[in-house]
Amino acid sequence: MTETAGPDRVRSAEQIGLSAREAAAAPPPHGDRDAAGNGSPRNAASWAKKVDRLEVDPREGVRGTNVAGRRLTGPVQGFGKMWQKTYRMKAGSQIEPEQAITTWKEHFPEFWPKGNRFAGALTGINPGDVALLDLAIGGGVKLSTGVFVLYADAESFTLMTPQGHMFAGWITFSAEREGDETVVQALVLMRANDPLYEVGMTFGGHRKEDKFWVATLTALGERLGIQDPVVATKTTCVDTKRQWRHANNIWHNSMIRSVLQTIAAPVTGLARRFRHDKGTTKSAA
Amino acid sequence: MSAPAITMDVRRIGTEVAIVDIKGEVTSACEPVLMSAYEAASDGSTKRLVLNFVGLEYMNSGGIGMLVTLLVRANRQHQQLAAYGLSAHYREIFELTRLDEAITIYDNEESALNGVAR
Numbered sequence A: 001m002t003e004t005a006g007p008d009r010v011r012s013a014e015q016i017g018l019s020a021r022e023a024a025a026a027p028p029p030h031g032d033r034d035a036a037g038n039g040s041p042r043n044a045a046s047w048a049k050k051v052d053r054l055e056v057d058p059r060e061g062v063r064g065t066n067v068a069g070r071r072l073t074g075p076v077q078g079f080g081k082m083w084q085k086t087y088r089m090k091a092g093s094q095i096e097p098e099q100a101i102t103t104w105k106e107h108f109p110e111f112w113p114k115g116n117r118f119a120g121a122l123t124g125i126n127p128g129d130v131a132l133l134d135l136a137i138g139g140g141v142k143l144s145t146g147v148f149v150l151y152a153d154a155e156s157f158t159l160m161t162p163q164g165h166m167f168a169g170w171i172t173f174s175a176e177r178e179g180d181e182t183v184v185q186a187l188v189l190m191r192a193n194d195p196l197y198e199v200g201m202t203f204g205g206h207r208k209e210d211k212f213w214v215a216t217l218t219a220l221g222e223r224l225g226i227q228d229p230v231v232a233t234k235t236t237c238v239d240t241k242r243q244w245r246h247a248n249n250i251w252h253n254s255m256i257r258s259v260l261q262t263i264a265a266p267v268t269g270l271a272r273r274f275r276h277d278k279g280t281t282k283s284a285a
Numbered sequence B: 001m002s003a004p005a006i007t008m009d010v011r012r013i014g015t016e017v018a019i020v021d022i023k024g025e026v027t028s029a030c031e032p033v034l035m036s037a038y039e040a041a042s043d044g045s046t047k048r049l050v051l052n053f054v055g056l057e058y059m060n061s062g063g064i065g066m067l068v069t070l071l072v073r074a075n076r077q078h079q080q081l082a083a084y085g086l087s088a089h090y091r092e093i094f095e096l097t098r099l100d101e102a103i104t105i106y107d108n109e110e111s112a113l114n115g116v117a118r
Helices: A020-024 A042-046 A097-106 A195-223 A244-252 A254-284 B028-041 B061-076 B088-096 B109-117
Strands: A082-092 A117-119 A130-136 A142-152 A156-162 A167-178 A181-192 A231-239 B006-013 B017-026 B048-059 B080-084 B103-106
Touching: A082 A195, A097 A156, A097 A167, A097 A181, A097 A195, A142 A167, A142 A254, A181 A195, A195 A231, A195 A244, A195 A254, A231 B061, A244 A254, B006 B028, B017 B028, B028 B061, B048 B061, B048 B088, B048 B109, B061 B080, B080 B109, B088 B103, B103 B109
Parallel strands: B017 B048, B048 B080, B080 B103
Antiparallel strands: A082 A181, A082 A231, A117 A130, A130 A142, A142 A156, A156 A167, A167 A181, B006 B017
């Protein structure tokens, strides 16, 4: 099921929020704060600590470029129209929300469609983690980028994108009980990061992204033991305006950089080997 | 969804500025309350909207998403958004999500009014 609403229908916070499950959860008691109103709320540990620029360690199996030193980008920093996309799958009555999210977090990379790589921390998905991605974009080229774990608790987790990623925004993965059954959801709030991505998203990018997340949820459903999982997609344009002041985000475009890095790979590989050999010779001397 | 444990009162400062005093828990459940406050604060002459978070007790990610909604609406009306009274934790969340680049954060009401009046 797909629905597209007009820009005047600004979605409710429940629909637009980072985590539908968390959004609906009862807030903690006020005892988390001192008399002066200071202190941290109960879910403080679920949020990542503030970072200005991303730091990454090399990970096996991915190129790992276009992430280190990048800043995070939310919908405010993006260029294109603002979209909200919801992918929902009914998981039945036997699966608890916590179980679905635990499975999703522990096996997140395994649910990605073939040809795409997600290299996260070995410990799973925790607030503040940076995962490196290699995404198949055709022609044998991999788009190298990453994501930052903004929020993670037992029933949801939220990823935020860095500069150069296809979109600026958040993706929240959550599970909640609706009546007798558990519903698993991925919610994307995004703008294309720059004009080139906006063109790409308009001409097939959105469709490709929809297929990506439908395939991911289907794979999760199969892992959870659901017979013939069905994923419902809902797309809403929240803001039709493009933010031209952010057109220069294209400088960080990871697709352009990944293509250049692929072309330059033989040369940079030789240079790296030369430096390594030179260092080995010096050590021996 | 349970009734939101929040109140949002609107104070007008002159003809162009309105302050929304937020008291309680900002979650998606209080979206109707915030949007009512926004409607009340946003008559034809309002150019600046200041969110007072001194009474904020809790805000989750649904609340952050709601502020993005509010921001889109305010931008459509060519209104500025500012905030003050955020605790260190929530100020950090604003900075982490880079909402602070669209919603200017001040320490107190006086600086917020001076800031937006500049």
